[in-house]
Amino acid sequence: MTNILKRIAVPLSRFTPRVGGGSAFFVRRLDIMQHNVIIAWLVLLVGCLGIIGCRSKPTLITNASDNLSDTQITNFTARASAGDVTASVRLAYYYGFIKCDRASELKWMEVAANQGDVSAQYNAGVLNEDADIKRAIYWFRLAASAGDANAKSRLIELKAQ
Numbered sequence: 001m002t003n004i005l006k007r008i009a010v011p012l013s014r015f016t017p018r019v020g021g022g023s024a025f026f027v028r029r030l031d032i033m034q035h036n037v038i039i040a041w042l043v044l045l046v047g048c049l050g051i052i053g054c055r056s057k058p059t060l061i062t063n064a065s066d067n068l069s070d071t072q073i074t075n076f077t078a079r080a081s082a083g084d085v086t087a088s089v090r091l092a093y094y095y096g097f098i099k100c101d102r103a104s105e106l107k108w109m110e111v112a113a114n115q116g117d118v119s120a121q122y123n124a125g126v127l128n129e130d131a132d133i134k135r136a137i138y139w140f141r142l143a144a145s146a147g148d149a150n151a152k153s154r155l156i157e158l159k160a161q
Helices: 002-012 032-056 070-081 085-098 102-114 118-128 133-145 149-160
Strands: none
Touching: 070 085, 070 102, 085 102, 085 118, 102 118, 102 133, 118 133, 118 149, 133 149
């Protein structure tokens, strides 16, 4: 067993600092940026699982902190209506991932997209793809013109179809 660990650990020594002198294990210290990237990927994965869960089941078990109270919904709605992009996106995610209400999710994502958020423009395109392809292309073009690489590649894929 020790030989196996040494075979695995030795190549890692070129990339990671050695801890504990002669130890066969190596630990890579993550700086804050790497840590945030890992968290972002985990959030994305959980979000994707949430979308799948919403399509197959009407109820999705979430953390209590993900849920919004009536007061928070009213507050976010007022802020979003006043032009706060963050509030618009938060409402879109709330309705999409927590309430599984696709119509409200699309409504608030398009509000954020109209407020100029490039990610929201791309997401509005994705949300429109199944129902209204012309609307989806509109949002993809808008996001692509602002430099969104995902929107550009999605437009190429749609033209190929």
